Amino acid sequence: MAVSREQIITAAIRHLNAVPTASMAEIATAVGISRATLHRHFTSRDDLVTVLGWRALADWERVQQEAGIAEAAASGDRARLQEALHALLHGEVAICHEHGFLLTENTLPADLLRRSDEIEDREVEFLAACQRAGLIRADLPVRWVSSAVFGLLVAVTESVRRGDVAQRDVPRLFLDTFLKGTS
Amino acid sequence: MAVSREQIITAAIRHLNAVPTASMAEIATAVGISRATLHRHFTSRDDLVTVLGWRALADWERVQQEAGIAEAAASGDRARLQEALHALLHGEVAICHEHGFLLTENTLPADLLRRSDEIEDREVEFLAACQRAGLIRADLPVRWVSSAVFGLLVAVTESVRRGDVAQRDVPRLFLDTFLKGTS
Structure with missing residues (x-):
């Protein structure tokens, strides 16, 4: 077959x-x-990794849309922002199981990295709205907050790959550490 | 010349x-x-990166020793552990400016990775002692705590490389986010 x-x-x-x-x-x-x-x-390997990279970006955008981060940011409403923030983080840790290895993949092409920057820019706007609503500390540079999400997703990927942490515990550990660390 | x-x-x-x-x-x-x-x-590039990798491990060990993590862990004394934890994190973020790119370098040889695991094991023992002393939450798996340090150091490296965060602000952002996130 x-x-x-x-x-x-x-x-x-x-x-x-x-x-x-x-x-x-x-x-x-x-x-x-x-x-x-x-x-x-x-x-080539680069060709394969690039195909997987574009899928990862499509999933990341889908997670942002399903969490409704643009609408929540536009509303400025604290409860809506909080709900969207939790949905975003849960969605990101979920797609990490599929795409996590790409976070430290160094051979992605420039056009894919540019698209990735655009998607991250939307997330940064949303995180800034969370700061204005008092959900995330306003004294942290918003780009650092976004980097902390990225770094903790790398930690999630590494932990699961090495078998250090059970996959079902991962969302709680990730959300807990991020939200306590930045709020 | x-x-x-x-x-x-x-x-x-x-x-x-x-x-x-x-x-x-x-x-x-x-x-x-x-x-x-x-x-x-x-x-070859691998040869160069391997030489830099062994230097990074030597610096990491030096940071652990200068912070006195083994002695602090053996003492179990809360004040000593706290001092060692701050010294360790400050030391790690400092050597990140030199060795940070290695955190996501995928081509390191097996003997170097084994040595890296041994050095991390010592850090895990120390972090477990910090948990017993109440400095770090005891409900977090200690390997997750160690991964969170790693992930936030990746975030530090990325932030500085992209120019998102001023280098002088980095130690405060890193320690703040990690300590609040895990304590």
């Missing part, structure tokens, strides 16, 4: 989260296909 | 912190030497 592109992507993601530096040959073995078949779908 | 190995290392570190994915050719240009000269000192 032929393995579909979608099945290859799913298995590749699983392997890259376990072994972030895996080569194309190692990914092919983990997926259970030949190197030639993998190369028919993706010309 | 010939450029010394030490001068090459210093300039390479500066460039890799600005551009973590820099190739040997780009590093040579940034250092102001030919590619041939750089290759006489380091056979």
Whole structure:
């Protein structure tokens, strides 16, 4: 039975989260296909990682939209902002299980990084609104708050990969540490 | 005038912190030497990064020793533990300006990673002692606490590299966020 592109992507993601530096040959073995078949779908490791990178950005945008961060920021309403902040953080830690290895992937192309900066800019605007509403300390530079989210997501990814922390405990640990650290 | 190995290392570190994915050719240009000269000192990018990695581990161990974490953990004394914890975090954020790019470097050799795990194990023992003394919340898994330190150091490195946060504000932001987040 032929393995579909979608099945290859799913298995590749699983392997890259376990072994972030895996080569194309190692990914092919983990997926259970030949190197030639993998190369028919993706010309290089960079090509594969770039495809996964664009998926990650699409999921990140979806999390922002489902959390309603733009509407909450526009409203300035404290309760709405708090609800959106929790939804955002929960959504981000959830997609981390799929995309976490990309947080420390150094070979992403410039156009993808520019798009990533744009999505982060929206998050920064939302976090600034949370600061104005008193949900996040106003004396912290908002770009530091955004970096702290990023850094703690790296911590989540590393902890789960090394088996240090149970996956079901991760949302609580992440939200707890971030919210206490910044509020 | 010939450029010394030490001068090459210093300039390479500066460039890799600005551009973590820099190739040997780009590093040579940034250092102001030919590619041939750089290759006489380091056979490959991996070779260079490994040399820098061992330096980073030596500095990390020095920070742990100067902070006196082993003695503080053995004493179990709250005031001594608190002093050692602050010294440790200050020391770590200080060496981050030199070694930060290594935190997300994916090509480090296995023996270096094993040594890194040993040094982290000592820190975990110390953080556990801080939990027993009530300085860090005891309901957080100690490996998560250690990962949060790591993640926030990644945040520090990224913030400074992107120019989001002034270097002189970094120790306060890092300690504040970590200590509030975990205490």
